Amino acid sequence: MALKQYELGDAELDVLKVLWDHGPATVRDVLAHLHRRGRRVAYTTAQTLLTRLEHKSFVRSDKSEFAYVYRARVTRDRVTRSRLDTLVKQLYDGAAGPLVLQLIRTERFTPQEVDQLQQLIDDLDVEGESPDD
């Protein structure tokens, strides 16, 4: 019961996305970006979200000249991974296969993505064929 695995709420994720997309920012910056994205929240709301994110170790802050500057401590890929893992665990008891098949069946891809996909599959094949790691 020591380290609790914190989750990200929707509002928190939106804040994190601002940091991913625009780099380090103050509360006021984040607020401006949130507004631009259609999330109309109060200044203190943005502040609370950033504080909570910091408490959960998703961001860190530095006291610059005037106001605190927040920056992400986790990458978008990392969060994606974690969410996918949770999804896979929750829905398929850890088997990622069905999920991927689902995704490929139902989503649209660009030719480039298909190529990349093919590339990855090829790599998987190789791993599978010579299991001496």
Added chain:
Amino acid sequence: MALKQYELGDAELDVLKVLWDHGPATVRDVLAHLHRRGRRVAYTTAQTLLTRLEHKSFVRSDKSEFAYVYRARVTRDRVTRSRLDTLVKQLYDGAAGPLVLQLIRTERFTPQEVDQLQQLIDDLDVEGESPDD
């Protein structure tokens, strides 16, 4: 503000999974399966979860001879899809490509799954090459 899009909590999802895996069940059945899976909750907790799921229209119940029998009203695939869509929207503003690539890169697959994957990619390729649907 008419129809709220309800979310599924973790505990609720566990209950839904029991119904997916074992078919229609009473509160007691569900409880037994939850216990078997390591989720040690009280009878009334299972009951509350089922009630809430019904209120959210994820399950429905029929009064059989003795106790209510609950059954899922949504498929696992449907829920998966919805969650994936949310994930894609939240993290990549709707672009599924990066997500799939992530998944394939980081998860493990059985040879069978790799084959199926290859099959799907082939189909995608074909679609992409002769765009006359």
Added chain:
DNA sequence: GCTTCTCTCCGACAAATGTAGTAGGATTCC
């Protein structure tokens, strides 16, 4: 120096979710 603005800190509150207890009706078992 005083007013004003802006920032941080702290507290607050509602909704959703996880968890469970109690009351009372229905069923079953002698």
Added chain:
DNA sequence: GGAATCCTACTACATTTGTCGGAGAGAAGC
């Protein structure tokens, strides 16, 4: 038919998350 059992309904409470207001400290203008 009374005791034990099982079911449902209702209530309750803590935590997490989304949202924000007020108090007080430091900046800035005049």
